[in-house]
Amino acid sequence: MDNKVNYLLRLGDNALILSQQLSQWCGKGPALEEDMALTNVALDLLGQTRLWYEYAAELEGAGRSEDQLAYLRDAHDFKNCLLLEQPNGNYADTMVRQFYFDTWHYFLIEGLTRSSDARIAAIAEKSLKEVTYHLRRSGDLIVRMGDGTAVSHAKTQAAADALWMYSGEVFAYDAVDEAMVAAGIAPEAGELRAQWLAHVAEIFAEATLTMPPADAWMQKGGKQGRHSEHLGYILAEMQFLQRAYPDAEW
Amino acid sequence: MIAAAAPAARSAAALSSAVAQIWAWLGAVPDPEIPVISIVDLGIVRDVRVAADGACDITITPTYSGCPAMQVIADAITDALHAHGVVQVRLHNQISPAWTTDWMSEAGKAALKGYGIAPPAQQVIDISGLRAGGRAAAAAVSRRAALAPTVACPHCGSQHTEITSQFGSTPCKALYKCLDCREPFDYFKCH
Incomplete structure (x- = not known):
């Protein structure tokens, strides 16, 4: 598969899987405002997914539509990071996952606005204000929960520790990522990681949370299609309609 | 025709x-x-x-x-x-240049206010500086920048309002409430 198509699918898959996960909170949020916020973030991510898939499908030239990319690929063809397929868990689990992702996503998208690929730069420019808003909100929630009650602090710290090993995959560049950096399409991993660590440290300090060690062992494999069992369940629900009723349309 | x-x-x-x-x-x-x-x-x-x-x-x-x-x-x-x-x-x-509330007409802002939706108050997320990267990008999401803008109540005009939620009934709005007339209202976010 062409490197750029692969890279675009990774961007789209990350946004789609997290969007699907957040949609699960619809009607079940801990407060009405949280319910609306998460579904709004899910909607932004779904819109971004479509922009990435649309471009990937055009470049691929195999006649696949954005819907076919979303609904007719199996788990090993998905390239999302393992962090995003981790279960919603309790609200602290969901918000820590969101905060780890939003921090990386924000600095990545900000870097992509300077991409040598004009279409990618345009999509990044469109997405940047949305992801800025996402990150401000998730950082705010981490502070409120971390520096909240003894129970909210304990749950947020536990989530921060448990999800930490999934936070490093986005910085583990493989040949696809490196080809994008060499072509001036994507930002380098080193700078992104430094920005990510600095922002997480700033928010965790204010949230009175202990940041796990930066040199901890990290999971990887999602980008290359090696997933945990969680993704199968997510896809089973997301793809059911198209699998059961092929080519069904609204 | x-x-x-x-x-x-x-x-x-x-x-x-x-x-x-x-x-x-x-x-x-x-x-x-x-x-x-x-x-x-x-x-x-x-x-x-x-x-x-x-x-x-x-x-x-x-x-x-x-x-x-x-x-x-x-x-x-x-x-x-x-x-x-x-x-x-x-x-x-067309997605670039990205839509901004700065493109909303004055007539449009007045109509929003009359409808009970507070119009965008200021350009909170200015991406022109962000594209410079580095320090500017980090500052845009620091906790100081996350403070919500002061928004006048579209019902009674009071500046004594507070944010209830950063997201409202649609992605383009946030929820506020007026501490004087006690009415909740939508705020069309700066974007």
């Missing part, structure tokens, strides 16, 4: 007046989610062109990547122009 124009009328002046007419018709197409404001006042329509054969090219831009109203807006534009006799309408989606 435009399609029926005689060949002699297809001068530059005629085309320019046809473009102005199309803008006026689009100015009467309401936003599907906030019907007191038109899609032109909202800044969604970016360009109108009329070809010599009467075909009309309309360029629109989404407010948010995932705005679910875009298809409805596209259909509403086509329907409105068909109703005015424009036979061929071609719609184009």
